[in-house]
Amino acid sequence: MQFTSEQHLENDVLEREFTLGEIPGILWTPESATEPVPLILLGHPPLGLTKMYPRLAARARRATAEGFAAATIELPGSGDRPRWAAAEQARADLRRTLQAGDPVSDEIIDALILPLVDKAVPEWQTTLDALLALPEIGGPVGYSGGVISIGIRLAVVEPRIVAAGLFAGSFVPRTMFEEARRITIPVHVLLQWDDEGNDRQAALDLFDAFGSKEKTLLANMGGHTGVPQSAGEDAAGFFARHLK
Amino acid sequence: MQFTSEQHLENDVLEREFTLGEIPGILWTPESATEPVPLILLGHPPLGLTKMYPRLAARARRATAEGFAAATIELPGSGDRPRWAAAEQARADLRRTLQAGDPVSDEIIDALILPLVDKAVPEWQTTLDALLALPEIGGPVGYSGGVISIGIRLAVVEPRIVAAGLFAGSFVPRTMFEEARRITIPVHVLLQWDDEGNDRQAALDLFDAFGSKEKTLLANMGGHTGVPQSAGEDAAGFFARHLK
Numbered sequence: 001m002q003f004t005s006e007q008h009l010e011n012d013v014l015e016r017e018f019t020l021g022e023i024p025g026i027l028w029t030p031e032s033a034t035e036p037v038p039l040i041l042l043g044h045p046p047l048g049l050t051k052m053y054p055r056l057a058a059r060a061r062r063a064t065a066e067g068f069a070a071a072t073i074e075l076p077g078s079g080d081r082p083r084w085a086a087a088e089q090a091r092a093d094l095r096r097t098l099q100a101g102d103p104v105s106d107e108i109i110d111a112l113i114l115p116l117v118d119k120a121v122p123e124w125q126t127t128l129d130a131l132l133a134l135p136e137i138g139g140p141v142g143y144s145g146g147v148i149s150i151g152i153r154l155a156v157v158e159p160r161i162v163a164a165g166l167f168a169g170s171f172v173p174r175t176m177f178e179e180a181r182r183i184t185i186p187v188h189v190l191l192q193w194d195d196e197g198n199d200r201q202a203a204l205d206l207f208d209a210f211g212s213k214e215k216t217l218l219a220n221m222g223g224h225t226g227v228p229q230s231a232g233e234d235a236a237g238f239f240a241r242h243l244k
Numbered sequence: 245m246q247f248t249s250e251q252h253l254e255n256d257v258l259e260r261e262f263t264l265g266e267i268p269g270i271l272w273t274p275e276s277a278t279e280p281v282p283l284i285l286l287g288h289p290p291l292g293l294t295k296m297y298p299r300l301a302a303r304a305r306r307a308t309a310e311g312f313a314a315a316t317i318e319l320p321g322s323g324d325r326p327r328w329a330a331a332e333q334a335r336a337d338l339r340r341t342l343q344a345g346d347p348v349s350d351e352i353i354d355a356l357i358l359p360l361v362d363k364a365v366p367e368w369q370t371t372l373d374a375l376l377a378l379p380e381i382g383g384p385v386g387y388s389g390g391v392i393s394i395g396i397r398l399a400v401v402e403p404r405i406v407a408a409g410l411f412a413g414s415f416v417p418r419t420m421f422e423e424a425r426r427i428t429i430p431v432h433v434l435l436q437w438d439d440e441g442n443d444r445q446a447a448l449d450l451f452d453a454f455g456s457k458e459k460t461l462l463a464n465m466g467g468h469t470g471v472p473q474s475a476g477e478d479a480a481g482f483f484a485r486h487l488k
Contacts, residue, residue, distance in 0.1 A: 193452075193459075204448065208437075212465075213465060214472075215437075215464075215465050216463065216464050216465075217461065217462070217463035218460065218461070218462050218463075218478075219460065219461035219462075220460050220461075221459050221460075228458075230460070230482070230485060233481060234462075234481070237474065237477060237478070241474060
């Protein structure tokens with residue numbers, strides 16, 4: 001892990017950009033912490049870190065204010081990272097389907113999401129190795145937001161993640177329901193009731209499928225980007241309960 | 245409104261029992277408040293104030309700690325208040341149906357709930373008149389919990405109530421869905437995902453029906469009485485946002 005920039009932000013936040021092999025990322029830490037702090041991994045949609053930066057930085061500021069470190073990485077195929085042909089094809093198929101007003105088939109969803117999950121999850125795990133090797137970061141570790149299927153896979157395969165805050169706002173391949181049943185860590189699921197690009201009933205079925213004894217669904221009015229501020233407070237409460 | 249007892253509880257809480265005509269009730273206020281405070285009406289199931297007291301007092305303590313007054317009244321037909329034949333009949337029909345493992349018919353639900361709503365709502369409104377006449381209580385007013393159909397009707401007909409925290413844990417007559425569509429105040433709905441006596445899909449449909457632009461559904465694992473402590477914190481946040 002190579003730090004490539006360092007910025008001291010207001011409210012005691014140190015923001016550092018890093019690269020880990022070919023993966024760029026950002027780490028935020030509460031600057032005056034005297035002990036190793038818990039960590040929240042910030043997931044995000046595959047729109048590129050530059051575009052997502054304002055929202056990620058806002059979530060990171062909330063995390064550091066609570067005494068957590070927060071980190072994120074560029075997803076494979078996003079930002080300046082190399083595309084791969086199958087993903088481009090899947091995105092084009094999705095665009096065409098949505099423009100035609102047709103239902104999005106399982107084939108398109110699988111092609112869009114499964115390779116992304118397969119590539120992104122090991123990268124998150126490598127990032128976690130590097131982050132936990134830093135003296136200022138201790139644990140426990142939570143995962144928050146982004147492509148929900150990545151969060152599901154991570155919650156299943158990565159034992160260092162002890163709590164997951166998931167956003168039911170992206171297509172979910174059928175096979176992910178089986179993985180969801182294998183999750184045992186506490187899960188907090190956010191659902192936008194009128195999310196344009198999200199099947200509400202599928203989201204409710206997915207919530208039902210999670211194997212966790214402790215799981216919470218928080219549904220708010222509005223579309224995909226209309227998550228109210230109070231939802232951030234609720235999620236903060238969830239991580240405070242499980243990471244402190 | 246006649247106060248019949250007065251108790252100084254720890255943490256700055258004054259608890260007073262009262263009667264309003266034939267209706268007994270309890271009022272909790274933050275003792276050292278120097279200005280009129282907002283008010284939360286505490287709904288509860290028709291099991292009698294004596295039985296419900298511990299849970300009501302805990303909710304009232306949370307409310308007073310946030311700077312609110314809290315009040316509750318005995319429901320018609322509960323506690324020492326006179327029964328009426330139709331309600332007794334409806335309860336007996338429900339018991340028999342549940343024991344037989346049969347589905348609960350709309351007729352039984354209507355007979356059980358609608359007369360209770362028709363009687364209880366004007367009593368809550370009379371109580372509100374009396375409470376708001378007290379110098380220590382100002383407003384705004386929220387309604388919280390209890391029989392959800394009572395909360396729905398109150399939210400529709402009582403303009404002094406500006407926010408409602410509802411518990412989707414009791415049978416809902418079909419006609420209440422129409423009333424739900426007429427609600428415009430912010431609504432926070434609590435759902436226990438595995439509530440034994442509650443139809444989950446009906447609860448989700450009811451949430452969908454609420455006409456409010458601002459509504460939140462919070463679902464937690466567990467049965468009717470398994471509401472986690474965090475749900476109380478979320479509800480407190482909801483009332484803090486809307487009553488302060």
